[in-house]
Amino acid sequence: MKRKIWFFIVVVIFTLAFCASAKANDIEGIVQRVKEQYGINLVYVSIPVSPSPDVTYVGPGKGDYSILFEYLRVIEKEIQKYPPEFFQKTNLKNIFFVKKLFYQDKAAEGAYNYPHHVIFLDFLRNHGNKIAQRHHFHHEIYHMITQHIPDYTLHHDEVWESWNEPGFAYGKGAGSNQKNPLNLFAPPKLGFMTEYAMMSVEEDKAETYACFFVSSQHKLMHRWMEKDEILRKKVEYMKNFIQNFCSQINEEYWQRFLKLS
Numbered sequence: 001m002k003r004k005i006w007f008f009i010v011v012v013i014f015t016l017a018f019c020a021s022a023k024a025n026d027i028e029g030i031v032q033r034v035k036e037q038y039g040i041n042l043v044y045v046s047i048p049v050s051p052s053p054d055v056t057y058v059g060p061g062k063g064d065y066s067i068l069f070e071y072l073r074v075i076e077k078e079i080q081k082y083p084p085e086f087f088q089k090t091n092l093k094n095i096f097f098v099k100k101l102f103y104q105d106k107a108a109e110g111a112y113n114y115p116h117h118v119i120f121l122d123f124l125r126n127h128g129n130k131i132a133q134r135h136h137f138h139h140e141i142y143h144m145i146t147q148h149i150p151d152y153t154l155h156h157d158e159v160w161e162s163w164n165e166p167g168f169a170y171g172k173g174a175g176s177n178q179k180n181p182l183n184l185f186a187p188p189k190l191g192f193m194t195e196y197a198m199m200s201v202e203e204d205k206a207e208t209y210a211c212f213f214v215s216s217q218h219k220l221m222h223r224w225m226e227k228d229e230i231l232r233k234k235v236e237y238m239k240n241f242i243q244n245f246c247s248q249i250n251e252e253y254w255q256r257f258l259k260l261s
């Protein structure tokens with residue numbers, strides 16, 4: 001009887017070890033493809049200590065590989081939405097895949113460290129919600145590209161802010177019991193794709209940008225802006241902004257993007 005139990009334990013241990021190494025092989029396949037196509041290192045083992053005291057995290061263990069692989073499959077598809085030239089312009093070198101990611105005392109889905117050209121992504125934070133995982137990836141991409149635009153003003157944009165409803169102030173919330181007067185499921189104030197966008201002008205832009213690259217959100221954005229003139233102005237601005245940064249992401253690109261999705 002005892003021998004049987006030992007046999008069972010040994011089989012379980014070997015099976016777990018086999019699964020971990022099979023997933024490690026699958027993960028390596030994605031890592032190699034992204035490195036070859038984009039020159040970006042997807043880092044998940046021996047993750048260096050944080051380059052900034054504001055950003056803290058824990059690296060994945062072998063027991064996380066199954067979830068990490070699922071996450072990497074999502075991220076590879078999102079990276080492939082960009083032409084390789086896009087990332088060359090930003091000099092992105094590494095993406096670190098971590099868990100328990102915090103910016104100061106706030107839980108974070110992602111963060112970008114400009115001096116080291118690193119994006120940090122928490123692969124566990126939105127487990128099971130692929131739309132949120134996609135959206136947050138592009139949100140961080142926006143924060144990254146703004147660091148590479150000369151004379152970009154991070155915290156103010158008079159033109160963008162002037163489009164908001166009179167009396168609106170970023171970071172104050174929408175007030176209780178407010179409802180969007182034009183679009184039923186939109187955030188309570190006009191001109192926003194998410195409630196988080198009402199935090200600051202920079203987060204508003206990052207949220208609008210991210211919605212462009214997630215097809216369901218892109219389509220929703222187009223529906224809402226038919227009625228919401230403020231949102232329409234922000235979408236037009238962002239479309240031009242993206243094309244100015246990378247000329248290949250133009251009208252033709254978006255038509256193809258929406259057709260394929």
Ligand SMILES: [Zn+2]
Nearest residue numbers: 139143203206
């Ligand atoms: Zn942000």
